Amino acid sequence: MVGADRVYRTFIPVKFFSKGWGRVETLERILRVQADTLRHSTDFMKRINVEYEVKIDKSHKGENIEILDGHFVSPLAVREPGLLPKESENAKFQVVLPKSWKSNRRSICLHLAGTGDHYFWRRRNLMAKPLAREKGIASILLENPYYGSRKPQNQLRSSLHHVSDIFVMGAALVAESAVLFNWCNQQGFELLGITGVSMGGHMASVASCFWPKAIAVVPCLSWSTASCVFTEGVFRDACAWPVLQEQLHVFEDGSLMKQLCKHSIHNNPDRLIESAVNKHDSRSLPAMISHDRKIKHRWRVPPLALSTMQNVMDTYTHLSNFPRPHPGSSVICVVAKEDRYIPRDHVTPLTDIWPDCEVRYTPGGHVTGYLFRQQTFRTAISDAFDRLALRV
Incomplete structure (x- = not known):
């Protein structure tokens, strides 16, 4: 199982950061955004509540589910013009609603994309539809900046050109997640959650730190920092x-x-x-x-x-640099025991940073975890919402 991570990596000819670190100005601006958001988190949320209009473009009903497509302008594009590529400035999302709800308190989970997860197909079919049908949990699928229809024209697949691009992506996702959470509250959803696999799991962890209410948080195949991914794992x-x-x-x-x-x-x-x-x-x-x-x-x-x-x-991704999720939150982290994409040997354990979180271990590595543990991820999401319902 360990070898699967290394073997799989040899078949993916993607090169990251082919144009280097990025502009010094970009790195400085992202640090400023991060610091300002931490210092003025209340003002940040107030602006999110009133300034960003979420539009539903179309909807269609299928067997046992309803799907909505929508968009809004990314707050990062408004707050820091020029940081995001033009193609990434409009945030696009998809909502998957169950035909019937299992509880009077409706639950919805935001799913962030992992590396290489363009558009919505994977998350919609592997996570959102089963959650709707089996658990009565709705889902929002947000398209990452630099991915799918938000991918810059000169970018090949998932190959981010600069190291700074991943930090711009993260800053955008934090703000965009807040916009969607606020919209969910307006639509009458009482229980909110966030999840993601691999990179999406880490982005979900960071985004959860900025939401001022209790939330279900389920990062899968991620850990406390992204540094180990690029310096120790097979992704190096x-x-x-x-x-x-x-x-x-x-x-x-x-x-x-x-x-x-x-x-x-x-x-x-x-x-x-x-x-x-x-x-x-x-x-x-x-x-x-x-x-x-x-x-x-x-x-x-x-x-x-x-x-x-x-x-x-x-500096940019370690969870120790951010506040913990709201005290009433329910956090379940799912990791692979023999993950070679995200080695955990030399980094701070997530439980040291978030003492109240539960860590669930699955057999095998990163690739086999992604391919064969979707049910495990969905169970963790359902369990996190059940716990959240008892706390709020």
Whole structure:
């Protein structure tokens, strides 16, 4: 089962971050958005409540379900013009409603997309329809920025061009999730939840931190940070390391590094710079970068770029950087015991960050978990809603 993750990865010729880290301005703006949202979360939610109109474009009824298609303008496109690609500025979603409800207190779960999950087909057929028919739980499927109809024209499949793109995606999804949760409240849904698999699971975890009410949270095949995905897991080989190494001049003067550290889990303004160089080498980061440009590394992955990736990813994605979900929330995390896409050996356990969450372990790895554990994911969602109903 462990080997399945590595074997599967060899058949996917996708390269991530082929254009490097992204603009310094973009990385700084996302940090500012993140910090402002944390500092002014009440004002952020008030704006979400009144400023963003959700439109239903069409609906059709099928056997035992009803499907609605809708859209709205992403708050990130309004708040920070130019961060999102033009193609990503309109958020598109699909709602799957059960024909009959199992309870007077209607439940609805927002599903965020995992890596490579374009459009709605997978989540609609593997998760939303069974939840509606078997459990009477409605679903909202939100299309990720950079995916499906929101994919930039010059992007190949799921291959994000810049490291910064994944942070822009995350910032957009936090705000868009809040818009949809508010809309659900307006439609009379009492119990709200959020879930996702792999990248979608981590995005769901982050988005849940900003909703000011109790919520069911079910991250699947994800963990406490994205850094391990790109630095330790089998996905590491999908990164364009030579480009990332060459572009380390982005961080050369250390100012962006120090800015990142202000928001890092370690709260040490020198950590990113110090950990990016060999602990036995007293040279500064600029000196190391200059030296590295003159020689070719004998390592397959340049250690300086690798360390920088780890620290940057931790700064933007580590759940310790965000508040916990509302105290009344019900959190169930489903992980694969032998996951090689998201190794958990050297990162903070999720239970240390969210002590009240339950972790359920499934056999096998990441790929087999995605292919064969959909029922396990749906059961966790149903259980989380049952617990939420007892708390609120």
